[in-house]
Amino acid sequence: MTWRSEQIAWAWDGKPVTVAQTSHGDGPTVLMLPALSSISTRREMRPLQQQLGGSFRTVAIDWPGFGDLPRPKIDWRPEAYRAFLKQAAERLRPAATIAVGHAAGYALAEAAETEAALGALSLISPTWRGPLPTMTGKRIAAFRSVARAVDWPVLGALLHRLNVNRPVIGMMARGHVYADPAWLTPERLRDKLAVTEAAGARYASVRFVVGELDAFREGAEFLSAAARIRTPLQVVFGAQAPRKSKVDMVALAALDHVQATELPVGKLSVYEEYPEQVAPVVAAFLRSNPTTG
Secondary structure (H helix, E strand, O other): OOEEEEEEEEEEOOEEEEEEEEEEOOOOEEEEEOOOOOOOOHHHHHHHHHHHOOOOEEEEEOOOOOOOOOOOOOOOOHHHHHHHHHHHHHHHOOOEEEEEOOHHHHHHHHHHHOOOOOOEEEEEOOOOOOHHHHHHOOOOHHHHHHHHHOOOHHHHHHHHHHHHOHHHHHHHHHHHHOOOHHHOOHHHHHHHHHHHOOOOHHHHHHHHHOOOOOOOOOHHHHHHHHHHOOOOEEEEEEOOOOHHHHHHHHHHHOOOOEEEEEEOOOOOOHHHHOHHHHHHHHHHHHHOOOOOO
């Protein structure tokens, strides 16, 4: 089986945006949406693609403003991500979609609005709220000011560096992203840091951190969207997920029509760290549905 990488042209606010996608495997198309985070790209989906590629055509795609390509200066906001996902779904017509982390919110919003647009939906470590609002438990007016300040030439670069320097990323990754501290080897940490150094990385990254890229404003909206979905819906998360985020995952998993699995290990990036445990659960869900089975 071959790997195929290509660049996709898009536009927002009158500016051209180029994103990358990587395809692997043969069979029904499964769209794979990585997390929206300062260190995330489509490459974090590669371990799952390797596991699932024998039965499915997996297509992992970067989000605009994230990834490893240069990114334009844009006032990134939820409308952009809703529009991008809608276009990607129309272009790829997936039989199923796997959305991880913050991408789950956008997947739920699109699936609730347009039935079957994303096919069967598997959410892994689903979250809906950015890191700072999650930590504080509320939205603070100053967060929006920070999001605007990141566009300023000098101050913006400083804010970005305070957010994504080596100690902060190491602490964040070991604290709530990866269960095994040894998993984040020096080589892997270098790869994560390289993502933050792409041209224009700060514009979406800081907005994500302060909650400006949240698909929903309240947890009730997150659950309401999931409750309206009529296509098959799966939720998978690790037992060691951060406490505040896990509350939302458990609430989502408790919905009557959701097929839920709590794995014995793993934090937010359980799919990247433990793909051999995540893949069989996701594959079984996909094979149980008419569009992908």
